[in-house]
Amino acid sequence: MSLADLKPIPREQLALRTPRVYEDLAEERRHRQEGLVIAFRLFGRFGFEEGIAGHITARDPEHPDHFWVNPYGMSFKHIRISDLVLVNSAGEVVHGRYDINEAAFAIHSQIHAARPEVVAAAHSHSLYGKALAALGERLEPITQDACAFYEDHGLCEEYNGLVDEVAEGRRIARALGDHKAVILRNHGLLTVGRSVEAAAWWFVTLERSCQAQLLAKAAGKVVHIDHETAAATRRDIGTDDFGWVNFQPLRDQILRDEQDLFD
DSSP: OOGGGOOOOOGGGSOOOOOOOOSSHHHHHHHHHHHHHHHHHHHHHTTOOBTTBOEEEEEOSSSTTOEEEOOTTOOGGGOOGGGOEEEOTTSOEEESSSOOOHHHHHHHHHHHHHOTTOOEEEEEOOHHHHHHHHHTOOOOSOSTGGGGGTTOEEEEOOOOSSOOSHHHHHHHHHHHTTSSEEEETTTEEEEEESSHHHHHHHHHHHHHHHHHHHHHHHHSOOOOOOHHHHHHHHHHHOSHHHHHHHHHHHHHHHHHHOOOSOO
């Protein structure tokens, strides 16, 4: 083809990845399960797990008071769809072969109950999230990526030990409020989304933003993005659809590199 023959292609003819709307509940359940497994493998690859700590949940589309979660004591790097566990509103396993982490139910049951629009929630003890949480600080608008969380993340300002009671989960849910993320002081990070992909992406980019803030403040005086610009940037890059599409390149990497996800 000659360069002289090149003409602009109408934008409506170009491929654009967008979230799919499912009409069949079984298909939607399978999609959420696949998203969970991909997210777990990704978290394992990024080193977000700390022993048995950490969990990602997805609300079941047919039974919205039930959620799918990772098995207790299994590495994120090894989880397959057949390993996922379905838990009801009383914390009882109704599908699956494994027990669950009590903290997973105590926290996530209250998040899902308080936020009916939330499909997924992700929590782990990632290194830089723990470090910022130890300072009891919020994320500051010092990078474009951090602006996704500008005035859209909470801070749980108390640490009361292991979360093994739903009352503590309710306190975390209150600290989250209507935001997409919450920093749990002396504990770690938690993110939510209207899709598994969005919740997982918010965790990834929140962790990296914590790292950037810690590095920048250790190096010198940071320059803050002004309120109007930070708020406008959040409106551009802080939507769940934007989180979903940012997750897709990571999803592609896992699907290409790991062939044992969907058994």
